Amino acid sequence: MTTWWDEVYTGDAPAPWDIGRPQRSLVRVAERGLLSGQVLDAGCGTGEHAILASRHGADSMGIDISPAAIAKAKAKAAERGVTARFEVADVLSLGELGITFDTVVDSGLFHVFDDKDRARYVTNLGLALRTGGVCYLMCFSDRQPGEFGPRRVRQDELRAAFSDGWTVESITADTFEINPIGEATDAQAWLAVLIRR
Ligand code: SAH
Numbered sequence: 001m002t003t004w005w006d007e008v009y010t011g012d013a014p015a016p017w018d019i020g021r022p023q024r025s026l027v028r029v030a031e032r033g034l035l036s037g038q039v040l041d042a043g044c045g046t047g048e049h050a051i052l053a054s055r056h057g058a059d060s061m062g063i064d065i066s067p068a069a070i071a072k073a074k075a076k077a078a079e080r081g082v083t084a085r086f087e088v089a090d091v092l093s094l095g096e097l098g099i100t101f102d103t104v105v106d107s108g109l110f111h112v113f114d115d116k117d118r119a120r121y122v123t124n125l126g127l128a129l130r131t132g133g134v135c136y137l138m139c140f141s142d143r144q145p146g147e148f149g150p151r152r153v154r155q156d157e158l159r160a161a162f163s164d165g166w167t168v169e170s171i172t173a174d175t176f177e178i179n180p181i182g183e184a185t186d187a188q189a190w191l192a193v194l195i196r197r
Pocket of ligand 1: 006090091107108
């Protein structure tokens, strides 16, 4: 089945978020040694953050609903000589994979879901993250003006989504680097650090 996401990854130009390198803010997280153990890159796209975690010594895995994205991620990892596993899977059924992770990276996934799927995502994330495990989540922020791109997320929405079974360690204003859209080369984001209780 070809999904909308698959079409994005088979188009002529890379998607705005598919910048060919990891997000600067998540590189900083990795450089602090925080992407460690078994790491899941949820909605990994072409795999930059799974590759980043691997390069920092993690046993990393990326999953995405788009087969085209996963094919690109596998090719990229092979080309760069990095060991990271990639699989086509739906994060809304993550609990069924039966794998538990120490760390999760979510770069631009949380903000794609409507309210119903958001709740389902958080439940499944909770099933896949061990107690004490940490999720580093970057989403579009309500501080981003204009209409382009995904839905904006407010801090209080993040706190509400992760109110049951999680500790919201911090939510920090940050930026997404994007492929240029007009004159814009970045977009306002929140970087949330969420601990599974
Ligand atoms: N993390 C990547 C991609 C962000 S775009 C990056 O930083 O570049 C959001 C990604 O989530 C897309 O690759 C899309 O295919 C994927 N996605 C959307 N819904 C999904 C779902 N239900 N399960 C798994 N992946 C999903």
